[in-house]
Amino acid sequence: MIKSIKTWILVGFASLLLVACGQGGGGGSKKSKTLDDTKKAGFVKCGVSQGLAGFSNADESGNWSGIDVDVCRAVAAAVLEDAEKVKYFPLSAKERFEALKAKQVDVLARNTTWTLTRDAELGLTFVGVNFYDGQGFMVPKASGMKSTDDFRAGMSVCTNIGTTTELNLADFMARKGLEYKLVGFEKADEARDTYGAGRCDAYTTDKSGLAAQRTVLPNPDAHIVLPETISKEPLGPVVRQGDPIWEDIVRWSLNVMIEAEEYGINSGNADSLKSSDNPAHKKILGVEDDMGIKLGLDNDWGYRIITQVGNYGEVYKKHLQDSGILPGNRGANELWTNGGIIYVPPLR
Amino acid sequence: MNNKNKKYLLQSALILSIVSLFIFFATNAQINMSNRGLQFGFGFLNREASFDIQFTLIEYSRSSTYLRAYLVGLLNTILVAFFGIIFATILGVIVGIARLSKNYLINNLASAYVEFFRNLPLLLQLFFWYYAALRVLPLPQDAGEFFFSSYLTIKALYLPALRWENFYVFLTLFIISIFLIIVTKFYTKKIQEKDGTQFPIFLISVAILLILPSLSLIFGFSSFSIEKPELLKLSETTYTFEGGLEIPPEFIALLFALSLYTATFIAECVRAGIEAIGKGQKEAAASLGLNPNLVLKLIVMPQALRVIIPPTTNQYLNLTKNSSLASAIAYPDLALVFAGTALMQTGKAIEIVSMVMFTYLLLSILTSVLMNWYNKKQQITEK
Numbered sequence: 001m002i003k004s005i006k007t008w009i010l011v012g013f014a015s016l017l018l019v020a021c022g023q024g025g026g027g028g029s030k031k032s033k034t035l036d037d038t039k040k041a042g043f044v045k046c047g048v049s050q051g052l053a054g055f056s057n058a059d060e061s062g063n064w065s066g067i068d069v070d071v072c073r074a075v076a077a078a079v080l081e082d083a084e085k086v087k088y089f090p091l092s093a094k095e096r097f098e099a100l101k102a103k104q105v106d107v108l109a110r111n112t113t114w115t116l117t118r119d120a121e122l123g124l125t126f127v128g129v130n131f132y133d134g135q136g137f138m139v140p141k142a143s144g145m146k147s148t149d150d151f152r153a154g155m156s157v158c159t160n161i162g163t164t165t166e167l168n169l170a171d172f173m174a175r176k177g178l179e180y181k182l183v184g185f186e187k188a189d190e191a192r193d194t195y196g197a198g199r200c201d202a203y204t205t206d207k208s209g210l211a212a213q214r215t216v217l218p219n220p221d222a223h224i225v226l227p228e229t230i231s232k233e234p235l236g237p238v239v240r241q242g243d244p245i246w247e248d249i250v251r252w253s254l255n256v257m258i259e260a261e262e263y264g265i266n267s268g269n270a271d272s273l274k275s276s277d278n279p280a281h282k283k284i285l286g287v288e289d290d291m292g293i294k295l296g297l298d299n300d301w302g303y304r305i306i307t308q309v310g311n312y313g314e315v316y317k318k319h320l321q322d323s324g325i326l327p328g329n330r331g332a333n334e335l336w337t338n339g340g341i342i343y344v345p346p347l348r
Numbered sequence: 349m350n351n352k353n354k355k356y357l358l359q360s361a362l363i364l365s366i367v368s369l370f371i372f373f374a375t376n377a378q379i380n381m382s383n384r385g386l387q388f389g390f391g392f393l394n395r396e397a398s399f400d401i402q403f404t405l406i407e408y409s410r411s412s413t414y415l416r417a418y419l420v421g422l423l424n425t426i427l428v429a430f431f432g433i434i435f436a437t438i439l440g441v442i443v444g445i446a447r448l449s450k451n452y453l454i455n456n457l458a459s460a461y462v463e464f465f466r467n468l469p470l471l472l473q474l475f476f477w478y479y480a481a482l483r484v485l486p487l488p489q490d491a492g493e494f495f496f497s498s499y500l501t502i503k504a505l506y507l508p509a510l511r512w513e514n515f516y517v518f519l520t521l522f523i524i525s526i527f528l529i530i531v532t533k534f535y536t537k538k539i540q541e542k543d544g545t546q547f548p549i550f551l552i553s554v555a556i557l558l559i560l561p562s563l564s565l566i567f568g569f570s571s572f573s574i575e576k577p578e579l580l581k582l583s584e585t586t587y588t589f590e591g592g593l594e595i596p597p598e599f600i601a602l603l604f605a606l607s608l609y610t611a612t613f614i615a616e617c618v619r620a621g622i623e624a625i626g627k628g629q630k631e632a633a634a635s636l637g638l639n640p641n642l643v644l645k646l647i648v649m650p651q652a653l654r655v656i657i658p659p660t661t662n663q664y665l666n667l668t669k670n671s672s673l674a675s676a677i678a679y680p681d682l683a684l685v686f687a688g689t690a691l692m693q694t695g696k697a698i699e700i701v702s703m704v705m706f707t708y709l710l711l712s713i714l715t716s717v718l719m720n721w722y723n724k725k726q727q728i729t730e731k
Contacts, residue, residue: 238404
């Protein structure tokens, strides 16, 4: 009889779970469950790439850096008052959305392209753009290929699967009427190494990615990036749908970095500008008005982000220009006031 | 409560808890999906896939549907599993017998092979074959012809292909000759049972198989031409081969890794099966005047097979499931194409993962059913 009692207890337990799950799921409408959970855990759960120099990359001792990493650090500075309170989860292109949906991560800052399908169908929300990218091709310099017009039918192209890259490539080759072989990998370094070994005649991904991967190839100067850009790739952080307060926090943590650059606030002068007469400075640094309170944070959130992480321009310069990945001018990623398209809604 | 009722109660309780657990997971998934505005459904299968696949057995383009992409992946999985099973079996049987050899060198070589390959993780071996072994192959323009217009390059193994005219005539004759062989086997066996006359049945079979189909070629009902791969210049420094048959290195690496790994386990099954046969059986057979080959063929193997088949079935199933490691090296199998690319492009995780799971389950069950049928045939029929 003991056995059957055990079994009944099990059944009872199962039905309890059933009832419990009926009540669970989804956050309340007034409070942010993600924000509460993050505060309780004491760190921001941040989904990053498995290694893309300049965007999210870990050094030998496991310290992450890059412009995507700095989005998570900004959120941590805003929410937990310390930019270092971030736990990083390296995700493949395949895992990233599932990891976000399954609450393994709360911010996905992983060079992810904003598209309608992803926004509408995956139960996710893109909160902004932290890098305007476009897809390009890298080929061996000695091949003499100067543009995609030199592509011939029968060529092999290495790339990553499960990305917009793969779809753009298919569209592009169909438009050109070229038969080609797609060699698709889950990890970027596998695709790059396979191209480097000569298995593929070209390697395609976002141009920033090409620039980063080129520096890692055995002989970077033996490869060139072709001039054409075959797609629009606005890359930005993503959050789960259904927690609008958390969504706003991540969105404005990114926006305040850009706004700070526009108004000339950086990590060096933030302290002195606290006493500035400019209302824009006061709002960003939390001296005037209640911007932080409106987001469900405290008013020092912007000040902390700028002093601990830096403004957008500083972050861009540190990770992309000074590191030699994209040493030239910022192009589209220059502020709108300087001829680029980086433009955020006003912080007021 | 008597024993019988107790049993029923226990079992129904178990079933109930399993069902409620299943309902729990299903409801949980449903609630979470509806919270995020996700729809459950298989409608996406008719949508345009809009991605390309490098290696397909059936016609496929970016405008094909997701269902078609699923079939492409499935066929690629079956292809590598099928050839993997054949190679692993051949190698496994040879190595298994070699391990029992009295020759010191053969015996120890076989043991070394088994111990080495079965004790390394399969994924590691796969990486070795793909990222190390096949990477040292030459570029197409540097590759030498190694066997009748075949070229082994880093891009692919290029083989000459046969281009057939009226292939169906040849195929029909081929099928007829197989049928003839079965009939001949049946009758020669009957005659042998009646008066003991022995026929060289193997030679007869080979002769039928060679002569009959080639008649269609001799009389010109069907014909073939050989298409050789030709070097094609893509740019100043990059080349490829055009025409012929192209076998991508991803397939070769996967096939190598799977066959070499699984063959070690099959070899052990074969060795166990042969060693399970009592010494007395062999001695009795020898004392009847059968030569060693016939002892192996007529006495040892039929009995050993009973021991060999069930564990070997397990190895076949393992091989099929292990083929999903393909996604690590860009071979477009079911796991990579469907549970990889298609999943990421549609976001239909639950639908796609369950589809892929059921497909592997079905493949495994089919293999088991086939092997069980063969196993039954090999059992001793007791009179």
